[in-house]
Amino acid sequence: MNQLDEDYKGLLGSCLYNGIEKTDRTGTGTLSVFGRQIKHRMEDGFPLLTTKKMPFKTIVTELLWFLRGDTNIKYLVQNGCNIWTGDAYKHYMKTYEIESRESGGKNYLEQLHMLSNLTIDEFTERIKTDDEFAKRWGELGPIYGSQWRKWKTFTSTNPNAIKTRTDSVEYVDQIQNLINELKTNPDSRRLMVSAWNVGELDQMVLPPCHYGFQVYTRKLSREERMKILSKTQPVQSWEGYMKKDLDAANIPTRAISLMWNQRSVDTFLGLPFNIASYATLLIMLGKEVNMMPDYLIGSLGDVHLYKNHIEQAKELITRTPYKLPKLEITNCNIQNGEFDYELIGYQSHPTIKAPLSN
Numbered sequence: 001m002n003q004l005d006e007d008y009k010g011l012l013g014s015c016l017y018n019g020i021e022k023t024d025r026t027g028t029g030t031l032s033v034f035g036r037q038i039k040h041r042m043e044d045g046f047p048l049l050t051t052k053k054m055p056f057k058t059i060v061t062e063l064l065w066f067l068r069g070d071t072n073i074k075y076l077v078q079n080g081c082n083i084w085t086g087d088a089y090k091h092y093m094k095t096y097e098i099e100s101r102e103s104g105g106k107n108y109l110e111q112l113h114m115l116s117n118l119t120i121d122e123f124t125e126r127i128k129t130d131d132e133f134a135k136r137w138g139e140l141g142p143i144y145g146s147q148w149r150k151w152k153t154f155t156s157t158n159p160n161a162i163k164t165r166t167d168s169v170e171y172v173d174q175i176q177n178l179i180n181e182l183k184t185n186p187d188s189r190r191l192m193v194s195a196w197n198v199g200e201l202d203q204m205v206l207p208p209c210h211y212g213f214q215v216y217t218r219k220l221s222r223e224e225r226m227k228i229l230s231k232t233q234p235v236q237s238w239e240g241y242m243k244k245d246l247d248a249a250n251i252p253t254r255a256i257s258l259m260w261n262q263r264s265v266d267t268f269l270g271l272p273f274n275i276a277s278y279a280t281l282l283i284m285l286g287k288e289v290n291m292m293p294d295y296l297i298g299s300l301g302d303v304h305l306y307k308n309h310i311e312q313a314k315e316l317i318t319r320t321p322y323k324l325p326k327l328e329i330t331n332c333n334i335q336n337g338e339f340d341y342e343l344i345g346y347q348s349h350p351t352i353k354a355p356l357s358n
Contacts, residue, residue, distance in 0.1 A: 007038055008038070011300075016031065030305060031304060036303045040279070045324025045326060046325050051319040053351040062084075063337075067148070071141065072138045077127050083273075086358035088140060089358075147174070147197050152169060182285070210260050218254060218294070229246065256285060257294040263302065269356060271300075275296070323345070329341050
């Protein structure tokens with residue numbers, strides 16, 4: 001049974017039939033509930049929704065972008081991923097108009113007219129082809145990738161001094177630190193990565209929705225390790241296998257789980273991406289430190305359904321899930337944001353189109 005799709009349908013139903021009406025920054029309006037959780041056992045399959053077709057390549061592209069520490073949409077749009085294009089375009093329109101108005105120059109009306117004629121498709125094409133334009137208008141500020149890989153900190157030669165921006169700048173690579181801790185102190189309760197940098201929120205085009213994640217590991221039993229071995233080679237009898245034999249076969253000794261925290265959840269469009277993205281990250285972490293992916297958990301705050309997604313949600317709820325696919329990852333280099341993958345056995349219902357609220 002595909003419990004993931006059923007649980008997801010339950011979240012949609014909770015919003016549809018128990019949600020309260022709320023206003024939001026986009027002006028669209030939502031049906032909202034607060035404080036929900038989604039939990040998936042990775043052994044049951046890769047958690048990619050089957051009740052609507054999911055663009056997995058787009059999900060992977062965004063995750064690689066995060067892991068590379070990138071915050072400019074140029075890499076995304078060049079790889080056919082437009083998740084963040086609307087936010088960049090909105091920021092472009094707003095900033096350009098303010099700067100033009102404040103300049104007070106004679107060309108203000110002409111500049112504004114030229115701006116109004118630049119469609120989002122033209123904007124996207126400029127990002128792809130014009131490096132200077134992309135550098136100025138494709139930058140989203142210190143969002144996820146920056147915080148994951150280059151959390152800015154300041155040092156001072158005076159240990160008693162209050163740190164200021166005139167001190168020398170250093171960066172914290174949270175992903176590298178996490179991997180180091182997993183290898184040396186896997187029982188730590190501090191295996192965390194945060195994107196919620198309060199001091200830089202005002203510099204971000206959009207504050208993080210999924211603002212942090214925590215990793216948890218546990219020791220595997222001999223039976224669990226034997227089960228892993230049996231998936232890779234025929235096992236005639238478990239009796240003859242010793243711990244040293246399992247170690248020699250490089251069978252993991254630990255399981256790894258991941259829980260992400262999310263303050264704001266676009267349940268129809270965003271959440272399915274978040275589930276698959278963090279599941280992929282969990283598998284990558286497991287590859288990096290030789291641990292078996294165990295549980296994926298989403299701790300969700302404001303879980304909402306945009307009012308222009310209501311009919312789409314009703315349609316999805318009527319669909320019967322298919323069996324979950326499997327994801328095989330090879331050549332994994334999490335520090336460089338690189339890996340090869342094969343999605344095996346993915347069967348889904350057709351795409352359900354819905355507008356993105358920016």
